[in-house]
Amino acid sequence: MSKLTLYGIWLSGPTYKAGLALSLMGQPFAYKHVDLRAGAHKQPEYLAVNRFGQVPALVDGDLKLCQSGSILLYLADKFGKMGGKTPEEKARVREWLFWEFDRLAPNVYRPRAMKRGFMKLDDNLYQLYSGLAGDALKVLDASLATSAFLVGNEPTVADVAVYGDVSYAGEAAIDLASYANIKAWMERMEKLPGFKKYEDVLPKQDAA
Ligand SMILES: N[C@@H](CCC(=O)N[C@@H](CS)C(=O)NCC(=O)O)C(=O)O
Structure with missing residues (x-):
């Protein structure tokens, strides 16, 4: 089996999502x-790996x-884990992935970048x-009122992607106190075998 190599930076939320999925699926990777x-x-060397830079x-x-x-869906397919079991579950997983990068990720990552000083923008923004x-x-909290994970009662890569946004809320100074269902779901995620915080899953330099 070929060796997986993840390219990223430890402060990057999207890199964390890929690293967390690999860890939850029990897959070792070079970094x-x-x-x-x-x-x-x-x-050019990196653009040959990711044309989007x-x-x-x-x-x-x-x-x-x-x-x-897309990396999360690839891993789910390749290892037959966390992708949903039926065509309907697979479709729901994709819906959450498209939703989270439209509605959630940028609106957590940008405030986080501002609070951490990576991005200098006006307070109005x-x-x-x-x-x-x-x-x-609010939408997420309501959805988690009726099921343990986003798609049914087992974790999928949709949970990984959304966790990879919500877990930065503290750094973004976004208070989760009023979202009881989200907090309970985060605790469930953090108890999964292979779960790691971003600082623990992503090395700060190359790793074999
Ligand atoms: N939609 C992309 C977003 C990736 C992204 O925004 N990565 C940031 C780091 S967190 C980046 O590479 N920024 C540098 C740039 O866009 O030039 C994904 O989910 O992989």
Whole structure:
């Protein structure tokens, strides 16, 4: 079986999603640190891995993959885990993945980038994005009132993607206190075998 290599940077939420999925699926992987501050992601060597010049990327033998949601679906397919069991469940997983990168991820990641000083933007924009994050969190909280995970009672890559957004809420100064269902679901995620926080799943330099 070919060796999987994840390219990314430890502060990147989308890279965390790929690393967390690999860890939950019990798949070892090599890791290549991509120094975004030095512009490594726009250099020809990296663009040959990910034409979009972003992290993460996943290399599996000759196959070079990018876009965290697509990487998650690839891993679910390849290892037959966390992808949903029926055509309906698989469709629901995809719905959550498209939704989270439309409504949730940017509205958590941008406030986080502002609070951590990676992005300098006016406070009005912080209010706008964190308000939109709040709208998405309400939808998520309501959905988690009736099932243990996003698609039924078993975790799927949809949970991984959404966890990879919501777990940065604290760094974004977005308060989760009023979302009891989200908090209970996060605790369930954190008890899964192979679960790791982003600091523990993503090395700070290349790793074999
Ligand atoms: N939709 C992409 C988003 C990836 C993304 O935004 N990556 C950021 C780091 S967290 C990046 O590479 N930024 C550098 C750039 O876009 O130039 C995914 O899910 O993989």
